[in-house]
Amino acid sequence: xxxxxxxxxxxxxxxxxxxxxxxxxxxxxxxxxxxxxxxxxxxxxxxxxxxxxxxxxxxxxxxxxxxxxxxxxxxxxxxxxxxxxxxxxxxxxxxxxxxxxxxxxxxxxxxxxxxxxxxxxxxxxxxxxxxxxxxxxxxxxxxxxxxxxxxxxxxxxxxxxxxxxxxxxxxxxxxxxxxxxxxxxxxxxxxxxxxxxxxxxxxxxxxxxxxxxxxxxxxxxxxxxxxxxxxxxxxxxxxxxxxxxxxxxxxxxxxxxxxxxxxxxxxxxxxxxxxxxxxxxxxxxxxxxxxxxxxxxxxxxxxxxxxxxxxxxxxxxxxxxxxxxxxxxxxxxxxxxxxxxxxxxxxxxxxxxxxxxxxxxxxxxxxxxxxxxxxxxxxxxxxxxxxxxxxxxxxxxxxxxxxxxxxxxxxxxxxxxxxxxxxxxxxxxxxxxxxxxxxxxxxxxxxxxxxxxxxxxxxxxxxxxxxxxxxxxxxxxxxxxxxxxxxxxxxxxxxxxxxxxxxxxxxxxxxxxxxxxxxxxxxxxxxxxxxxxxxxxxxxxxxxxxxxxxxxxxxxxxxxxxxxxxxxxxxxxxxxxxxxxxxxxxxxxxxxxxxxxxxxxxxxxxxxxxxxxxxxxxxxxxxxxxxxxxxxxxxxxxxxxxxxxxxxxxxxxxxxxxxxxxxxxxxxxxxxxxxxxxxxxxxxxxxxxxxxxxxxxxxxxxxxxxxxxxxxxxxxxxxxxxxxxxxxxxxxxxxxxxxxxxxxxxxxxxxxxxxxxxxxxxxxxxxxxxxxxxxxxxxxxxxxxxxxxx
Amino acid sequence: xxxxxxxxxxxxxxxxxxxxxxxxxxxxxxxxxxxxxxxxxxxxxxxxxxxxxxxxxxxxxxxxxxxxxxxxxxxxxxxxxxxxxxxxxxxxxxxxxxxxxxxxxxxxxxxxxxxxxxxxxxxxxxxxxxxxxxxxxxxxxxxxxxxxxxxxxxxxxxxx
Ligand code: FES
Ligand code: FES
Numbered sequence: 004x005x006x007x008x009x010x011x012x013x014x015x016x017x018x019x020x021x022x023x024x025x026x027x028x029x030x031x032x033x034x035x036x037x038x039x040x041x042x043x044x045x046x047x048x049x050x051x052x053x054x055x056x057x058x059x060x061x062x063x064x065x066x067x068x069x070x071x072x073x074x075x076x077x078x079x080x081x082x083x084x085x086x087x088x089x090x091x092x093x094x095x096x097x098x099x100x101x102x103x104x105x106x107x108x109x110x111x112x113x114x115x116x117x118x119x120x121x122x123x124x125x126x127x128x129x130x131x132x133x134x135x136x137x138x139x140x141x142x143x144x145x146x147x148x149x150x151x152x153x154x155x156x157x158x159x160x161x162x163x164x165x166x167x168x169x170x171x172x173x174x175x176x177x178x179x180x181x182x183x184x185x186x187x188x189x190x191x192x193x194x195x196x197x198x199x200x201x202x203x204x205x206x207x208x209x210x211x212x213x214x215x216x217x218x219x220x221x222x223x224x225x226x227x228x229x230x231x232x233x234x235x236x237x238x239x240x241x242x243x244x245x246x247x248x249x250x251x252x253x254x255x256x257x258x259x260x261x262x263x264x265x266x267x268x269x270x271x272x273x274x275x276x277x278x279x280x281x282x283x284x285x286x287x288x289x290x291x292x293x294x295x296x297x298x299x300x301x302x303x304x305x306x307x308x309x310x311x312x313x314x315x316x317x318x319x320x321x322x323x324x325x326x327x328x329x330x331x332x333x334x335x336x337x338x339x340x341x342x343x344x345x346x347x348x349x350x351x352x353x354x355x356x357x358x359x360x361x362x363x364x365x366x367x368x369x370x371x372x373x374x375x376x377x378x379x380x381x382x383x384x385x386x387x388x389x390x391x392x393x394x395x396x397x398x399x400x401x402x403x404x405x406x407x408x409x410x411x412x413x414x415x416x417x418x419x420x421x422x423x424x425x426x427x428x429x430x431x432x433x434x435x436x437x438x439x440x441x442x443x444x445x446x447x448x449x450x451x452x453x454x455x456x457x458x459x460x461x462x463x464x465x466x467x468x469x470x471x472x473x474x475x476x477x478x479x480x481x482x483x484x485x486x487x488x489x490x491x492x493x494x495x496x497x498x499x500x501x502x503x504x505x506x507x508x509x510x511x512x513x514x515x516x517x518x519x520x521x522x523x524x525x526x527x528x529x530x531x532x533x534x535x536x537x538x539x540x541x542x543x544x545x546x547x548x549x550x551x552x553x554x555x556x557x558x559x560x561x562x563x564x565x566x567x568x569x570x571x572x573x574x575x576x577x578x579x580x581x582x583x584x585x586x587x588x589x590x591x592x593x594x595x596x597x598x599x600x601x602x603x604x605x606x607x608x609x610x611x612x613x614x615x616x617x618x619x620x621x622x623x624x625x626x627x628x629x630x631x632x633x634x635x636x637x638x639x640x641x642x643x644x645x646x647x648x649x650x651x652x653x654x655x656x657x658x659x660x661x662x663x664x665x666x667x668x669x670x671x672x673x674x675x676x677x678x679x680x681x682x683x684x685x686x687x688x689x690x691x692x693x694x695x696x697x698x699x700x701x702x703x704x705x706x707x708x709x710x711x712x713x714x715x716x717x718x719x720x721x722x723x724x725x726x727x728x729x730x731x732x733x734x735x736x737x738x739x740x741x742x743x744x745x746x747x748x749x750x751x752x753x754x755x756x757x758x759x760x761x762x763x764x765x766x767x768x769x770x771x772x773x774x775x776x777x778x779x780x781x782x783x784x785x786x787x788x789x790x791x792x793x
Numbered sequence: 794x795x796x797x798x799x800x801x802x803x804x805x806x807x808x809x810x811x812x813x814x815x816x817x818x819x820x821x822x823x824x825x826x827x828x829x830x831x832x833x834x835x836x837x838x839x840x841x842x843x844x845x846x847x848x849x850x851x852x853x854x855x856x857x858x859x860x861x862x863x864x865x866x867x868x869x870x871x872x873x874x875x876x877x878x879x880x881x882x883x884x885x886x887x888x889x890x891x892x893x894x895x896x897x898x899x900x901x902x903x904x905x906x907x908x909x910x911x912x913x914x915x916x917x918x919x920x921x922x923x924x925x926x927x928x929x930x931x932x933x934x935x936x937x938x939x940x941x942x943x944x945x946x947x948x949x950x951x952x953x
Contacts, residue, residue, distance in 0.1 A: 029881055256896045259932070506933045679938065710836050711838070
């Protein structure tokens with residue numbers, strides 16, 4: 004499995020081509036944002052709130068300005084920037100718009116909220132400057148939990164949001180659902196709470212901005228997943244035209260969604276550069292990243308499911324509350340988690356009746372945004388717990404009950420009005436179980452050790468086209484991607500993509516797609532991403548959309564260029580266009596007489612240097628633009644994860660003995676890259692199941708401000724992961740691919756939690772919350788020991 | 794303001810003279826004063842290992858050391874691994890072959906960690922390698938392919 008595989012069947016797609024990104028990154032020649040240094044560059048740090056909730060009485064920066072090395076300090080009043088406001092096109096009872104000021108002015112709403120920016124000649128002096136700031140607050144009572152936020156007399160985080168509710172939607176309510184529950188032979192309930200998490204890209208956020216006099220542009224180099232949306236917000240906050248802002252993204256050290264929203268610090272630093280007419284750099288330190296960056300995942304579910312006596316699910320009734328923290332993120336809004344959960348909770352199962360209420364509440368904690376998987380790790384966990392609980396209740400095998408419920412006939416339109424494209428839900432489940440049986444884990448489970456086996460089955464929408472996002476009613480509707488391909492005089496091509504790699508290998512995988520479509524070596528293909536001046540428009544990378552949507556646009560543009568090349572070749576060879584074809588080796592040949600061919604270099608030579616030879620009506624140059632959007636409701640990757648855990652009765656510790664993932668992301672462009680995405684995702688899912696949690700005290704002070712307290716798993720905690728591929732080509736994309744970025748993170752928490760509960764099967768205790776607390780496992784095991792008199 | 798101090802460092806075999814504040818960390822000096830930006834900063838508090846460099850052959854977290862403390866030492870950074878013509882070392886090649894990197898941000902730290910460790914323990918078992926790999930954080934790969942890359946490099950060196 005680890006031997007690199009090359010050019011299967013002469014095609015680039017499907018081959019584990021070594022990454023083109025690797026040589027520079029391995030040699031230390033990557034260019035990350037903090038590697039950028041400009042002449043006369045200054046450095047920024049932020050004065051941040053030390054209280055969770057307070058009225059700002061005064062921000063006094065006089066002493067800051069006298070600190071040696073400090074060049075300037077600006078409060079909100081000094082910079083006077085517009086606010087960042089994310090909108091949903093929903094009525095006021097469903098959505099309350101709130102704005103996030105770039106720098107807090109009247110109120111602070113969480114510890115770590117930026118109130119002023121200090122600019123100095125080096126970061127050390129900037130930090131000295133921050134320490135000299137004097138801020139006077141009038142303390143307000145903080146709201147720290149979602150339940151406190153919803154209380155009748157709760158203090159309001161935003162005056163406009165009554166009961167601290169930003170989003171309250173009831174998207175589905177099947178008629179007669181109460182009768183379904185009243186008549187059902189088996190009703191099970193799962194109440195669960197999942198911990199707040201930090202996506203924690205290893206590279207923190209950062210920006211280098213300066214005003215370029217020649218281009219009359221604010222040039223902003225920043226590590227964002229969404230360069231065009233940053234341009235839009237920056238232009239509007241700073242009162243510039245879009246053409247006066249250029250956003251360039253260098254190499255990025257991960258993002259996982261945290262860099263998929265517009266942050267306020269980037270805007271403030273860029274505005275300071277504009278004001279000072281000098282380059283300004285801001286690099287977030289880890290403490291700020293842990294306390295003030297966008298978080299995710301803190302959700303509470305109360306869900307009931309009705310089953311018939313054979314274990315078939317009859318109905319699902321769900322109440323979802325997401326603690327979104329202090330602000331609604333741009334462009335997704337505070338609706339990102341509840342809307343995702345509400346729309347997609349039925350997952351891989353045939354659910355005939357469905358009712359759901361989804362709410363986003365605001366609290367005095369760092370705001371939340373997208374994080375790899377968005378809500379799906381949570382609702383998949385709920386669905387998988389419901390399956391297991393019903394299986395126990397009905398005395399059924401937990402795999403068998405899933406088998407009876409998974410969708411097997413496609414296309415399938417669910418009660419949530421989503422049409423699922425074909426997948427291998429049943430096959431992946433069968434294969435995953437078979438692998439664990441064949442490896443003998445069921446025998447190990449029957450030994451004296453405290454061992455459990457758990458599964459999770461899920462599908463994940465990856466190709467969210469404009470149609471799917473339009474249903475969310477976001478004011479910014481992502482979905483399409485545009486690619487432009489240009490061939491140069493020598494016959495090599497550069498291709499733009501509106502997606503933005505932050506570790507997913509686009510320079511390699513996108514080039515593989517282009518190489519196949521044009522019959523070129525990938526060395527002849529250059530991928531251009533992350534530059535708002537060079538790329539028409541893009542929504543960046545999130546929701547596993549890059550290869551599905553971006554890759555399809557790249558393929559479509561390549562084909563258009565291929566047609567142009569054929570047209571010119573046909574003219575030069577004096578034949579009909581239909582008698583020509585790409586020859587797979589960088590040229591166009593005659594179908595019936597392959598020896599007669601023209602290389603791309605020869606054709607490009609005509610197109611640029613001897614344009615008089617071109618056919619009538621064909622202009623000089625070689626370029627094509629194509630866009631792609633997903634028709635229908637999107638594409639659905641699917642997988643089954645199977646986990647074997649052993650519990651330690653002494654400590655309550657959970658050790659993962661085996662992890663098997665059977666995944667189906669349609670055509671895998673580069674299997675090694677897909678496996679990398681799975682493993683990395685699973686590691687983050689395990690982290691959520693067992694380790695990571697952002698916690699606060701009753702006053703809203705963060706309790707995990709460093710990596711000493713926020714426990715990120717290492718190679719000791721993450722096991723080797725066996726990956727098996729199934730391939731159900733996608734019906735809706737140009738290259739048969741479905742997304743592969745998030746599945747690992749989605750499947751892991753449910754599988755681990757189910758395995759732990761399986762190991763606890765003799766204790767009578769079931770655990771439903773994550774991260775799974777050692778103390779809870781310990782207590783469960785030991786109460787059982789006491790109970791049996793051991 | 795703190796005073797300025799003259800510091801002489803030997804980095805990748807080259808003598809460098811600096812006038813810096815004593816509080817300046819080694820990683821900041823390497824990255825920002827000497828322009829060796831291959832070494833990265835992930836936490837500045839000694840946990841993530843992204844800043845790992847070799848000091849007299851041993852892996853050290855450059856965010857926890859002041860430049861002034863390592864004046865007499867031999868400091869090696871990731872920039873020293875590839876040959877002068879740019880060809881990658883055996884260790885770097887194995888990282889690529891095993892997909893031991895995705896975003897590549899943690900990679901210089903892991904490379905220097907492994908470089909120092911394998912020089913000390915050429916016969917390390919895979920389990921020992923995993924233990925050492927557990928000193929640093931990677932957020933992308935899930936570690937397995939990093940362990941495999943280091944293990945493959947060790948095997949390759951043993952059979953060479
Ligand atoms: S930056 Fe030095 S250990 Fe993290
Ligand atoms: S490859 Fe991204 S942090 Fe390791």
